[in-house]
Amino acid sequence: MSTVLITGASRGIGAQCALAFAKAGCDVALNYCRSEEKALALIKEIQALGVRACAVRADVAESVQVKKMFEEIRTELGTVDVLVNNAGIAHVGLLTDMTDDEWRRLIDTDLSGTFYCCREALPDMIRAHSGVIVNIASMWGEVGASCEAAYSAAKAGVIGLTKALAKEVGPSGVRVNAVSPGVVMTDMMAGFSDEDVAALKEETPLIQLGTPENIADAVLFLASEKARFITGQVLSVNGGLVI
Structure with a gap:
């Protein structure tokens, strides 16, 4: 039975x-x-x-908290066999109106947080010569979105990290892929009107x-x-909006 961490x-x-993996045992x-x-x-x-x-509880934007989180999980459940880097925030607005703090917070959460979690999970996976990392990217990381430049940049970084890391740890038996959602009805859509x-x-x-279930199925x-023969790939789950 695998132990899965989902941020x-x-x-x-x-x-x-989380529910999908639990139902899978x-x-x-x-x-x-x-x-x-x-x-x-x-x-x-x-x-x-x-x-x-x-x-x-941990803020993935803080490397110290990420390290402590993994220590707690090892104590409670053992080493992490599957890591799903899902934690992320969004920002909608003109790039010229974005503050340094807003930029830093988004990049630290969406991109650096993915890096911190991968860095903590990989030593155990490499020792076991087994493990899976699935990063949640975005279609905007593939093609960019107006008024979401920072989010697009962060998710493009996640895609680049996924592809490079897959090559780096593939010889150690670890697979790294990404799921790239399209428009999904979650809390991130709260700012959109019915017309939008x-x-x-x-x-x-x-x-x-x-739906969140569509993405969970892909993960x-x-x-x-x-x-088992798929690594370094970006699986786009977007209803055909971006091809």
């Missing part, structure tokens, strides 16, 4: 990933930063499925927006034995 797992895509470590109540409620739901689970959502749906060839596949 940003208290809600949205992260929570659905994995022990699950949930990382959260602020939403403790939601994380603890999800833990109870996961434990009811008959697997072990723990919730660990309807327009995005119209632009998507499948004429529908994604679970990439972490499974069915994907």
